[in-house]
Amino acid sequence: xxxxxxxxxxxxxxxxxxxxxxxxxxxxxxxxxxxxxxxxxxxxxxxxxxxxxxxxxxxxxxxxxxxxxxxxxxxxxxxxxxxxxxxxxxxxxxxxxxxxxxxxxxxxxxxxxxxxxxxxxxxxxxxxxxxxxxxxxxxxxxxxxxxxxxxxxxxxxxxxxxxxxxxxxxxxxxxxxxxxxxxxxxxxxxxxxxxxxxxxxxxxxxxxxxxxxxxxxxxxxxxxxxxxxxxxxxxxxxxxxxxxxxxxxxxxxxxxxxxxxxxxxxxxxxxxxxxxxxxxxxxxxxxxxxxxxxxxxxxxxxxxxxxxxxxxxxxxxxxxxxxxxxxxxxxxxxxxxxxxxxxxxxxxxxxxxxxxxxxxxxxxxxxxxxxxxxxxxxxxxxxxx
Amino acid sequence: xxxxxxxxxxxxxxxxxxxxxxxxxxxxxxxxxxxxxxxxxxxxxxxxxxxxxxxxxxxxxxxxxxxxxxxxxxxxxxxxxxxxxx
Numbered sequence: 001x002x003x004x005x006x007x008x009x010x011x012x013x014x015x016x017x018x019x020x021x022x023x024x025x026x027x028x029x030x031x032x033x034x035x036x037x038x039x040x041x042x043x044x045x046x047x048x049x050x051x052x053x054x055x056x057x058x059x060x061x062x063x064x065x066x067x068x069x070x071x072x073x074x075x076x077x078x079x080x081x082x083x084x085x086x087x088x089x090x091x092x093x094x095x096x097x098x099x100x101x102x103x104x105x106x107x108x109x110x111x112x113x114x115x116x117x118x119x120x121x122x123x124x125x126x127x128x129x130x131x132x133x134x135x136x137x138x139x140x141x142x143x144x145x146x147x148x149x150x151x152x153x154x155x156x157x158x159x160x161x162x163x164x165x166x167x168x169x170x171x172x173x174x175x176x177x178x179x180x181x182x183x184x185x186x187x188x189x190x191x192x193x194x195x196x197x198x199x200x201x202x203x204x205x206x207x208x209x210x211x212x213x214x215x216x217x218x219x220x221x222x223x224x225x226x227x228x229x230x231x232x233x234x235x236x237x238x239x240x241x242x243x244x245x246x247x248x249x250x251x252x253x254x255x256x257x258x259x260x261x262x263x264x265x266x267x268x269x270x271x272x273x274x275x276x277x278x279x280x281x282x283x284x285x286x287x288x289x290x291x292x293x294x295x296x297x298x299x300x301x302x303x304x305x306x307x308x309x310x311x312x313x314x315x316x317x318x319x320x321x322x323x324x325x326x327x328x329x330x331x332x333x334x335x336x337x338x339x340x341x342x343x344x345x346x347x348x349x350x351x352x353x354x355x356x357x358x359x360x361x362x363x364x365x366x367x368x369x370x371x372x373x374x375x376x377x378x379x380x381x382x383x384x385x
Numbered sequence: 386x387x388x389x390x391x392x393x394x395x396x397x398x399x400x401x402x403x404x405x406x407x408x409x410x411x412x413x414x415x416x417x418x419x420x421x422x423x424x425x426x427x428x429x430x431x432x433x434x435x436x437x438x439x440x441x442x443x444x445x446x447x448x449x450x451x452x453x454x455x456x457x458x459x460x461x462x463x464x465x466x467x468x469x470x471x
Contacts, residue, residue, distance in 0.1 A: 027425070028421035048425070
């Protein structure tokens, strides 16, 4: 049976010194035995420094011993050296293997639960999942996403649908809230009434009888289109009123702003405390006996401590409070801008066709700015019986 | 015989076992079809070949990738010459 050919890998190299007479014969002998050398360098007249593949080293040593050459200073290089280094430290490969095994085992469990798009249900769904056992630490293959979706759909009827799936070590639950059904026109006789007050700009009646005309001032709840129609023989028929009633509407927002401001000024008196603080505990300090004070804090980590301990230097400086009157024009401008901003927020989505601001002084202490906006909208809504 | 080989376009060194040397600059010499090492020092490497001894002279010479088929000489190569056998 032929011996197996050694596998020579270029990464696994050994360096050795060979000493003796006629070293060229030694090299030729290796060549005859089909043992390649990676490098040969003459060190002195009787020594060669050679590099060989690690798998050939035992054969080289045997040949050298048989023929009378001495092999010494055998040193592993490249990956052979690393392999030797690792053999001397068995804890490292064992740790790597253990880590890999741990990662493999732990990746079989769910470690996070993420809920997307739940809005106000977020906390409730999270608590429900926790109660039902869908929490961190549960095995991935024990999670039946379809059953979970059914469970959630059954519990939350107002949610349109749930999509549960496991991504990596995260249980993802996508929530799509339901949209309430719009009121559809029905054949039940009804009126159209004003959703808010305003001045009618135009009216288009598709069914029923108009109860107002352009230019009329209407109040909230007033009937705009009656659900009655007169037939050709003079009799009245009840119908579901339908139409568009465009009206100019107004909305006001008021902002009140004081004409004075409180200014604090440090008096020069101060108290300094020093205390130790950790994320869990803080050394209590007694506050300074001032009516009002500013607090300044300097933090310094305690050197040499592995635990996060911080030395805090707290300075409390006494301040005196003074009332200072503000310029009327500045207050007026700020109040007007604030009122307009609030109005725009309230009328978000509507096209404002006109707006203005009124000011009034309140007991000489504050200024009230009222911003009024005018816009056009369909104010008719179906009055359900 | 030689004429026939030339006509057939067959490399002569393959048929006769002549050494084939490729010198790259003055730093690297690749030798194929050698018959072993005769001498090896940092200043001189002598290889046995079918054409006689191939003498490589230079400074800081070292052998690399040595096996039965070929070898590579690294170092500062100054001279290549043949010395008759015997």
